Amino acid sequence: xxxxxxxxxxxxxGDGRAGGRVQTDDGLLxxxxxxxxxxxxxxxxxxxEQLFAAGWSACFHSALKAVAAKEKTTLxxxxxxxxxxxxxxxxxxxxxxxxxxxxxxxxxxxxxxRLVEAAHxxxxxxNATRGNIPVAFEVKAA
Numbered sequence: 560x561x562x563x564x565x566x567x568x569x570x571x572x573g574d575g576r577a578g579g580r581v582q583t584d585d586g587l588l589x590x591x592x593x594x595x596x597x598x599x600x601x602x603x604x605x606x607x608e609q610l611f612a613a614g615w616s617a618c619f620h621s622a623l624k625a626v627a628a629k630e631k632t633t634l635x636x637x638x639x640x641x642x643x644x645x646x647x648x649x650x651x652x653x654x655x656x657x658x659x660x661x662x663x664x665x666x667x668x669x670x671x672x673r674l675v676e677a678a679h680x681x682x683x684x685x686n687a688t689r690g691n692i693p694v695a696f697e698v699k700a701a
Contacts, residue, residue: 576607598645608643608655615684616641619659622682626674638662657688660697671700 569588573579577600582589592607594600620639627634640660648654663671675698679685688694 581610608645611655612641612643615643615657615659615682618684619661619678619682622678622685623661623674626677626681630674632666632670632674634663635665637665654692656693658695658697661699663698663700666700668698668700671698
């Protein structure tokens with residue numbers, strides 16, 4: 560890998576996802592954590608999967624906008640929804656899956672599919688997860 564352009568730094572304290580906290584080194588993000596009710600926890604606070612979904616959706620959306628700009632395609636009302644699922648593994652651990660729902664109402668389906676494919680090749684989250692977790696795309700165009 561080449562030189563690091565930027566490093567996001569966060570620290571988890573307390574009981575991690577089970578009632579702990581997560582804070583970035585600059586203090587801009589400071590959140591309580593809780594296990595979701597769907598996983599037997601109390602809910603009422605964010606969880607690592609929501610943070611991962613937020614990061615991936617924002618990063619992928621930026622990659623999509625960059626690819627569109629390079630191709631001189633205007634995206635005026637695009638959106639990316641990331642859904643991160645948690646599943647049990649046969650070994651007794653846990654795994655993740657992802658579905659990215661990309662909304663591109665301003666362009667034709669073939670162009671939308673091409674932009675999403677190019678964004679998937681550019682996005683750091685996509686590159687980090689490629690081959691590691693199942694990723695599905697739902698692309699909705701004009």
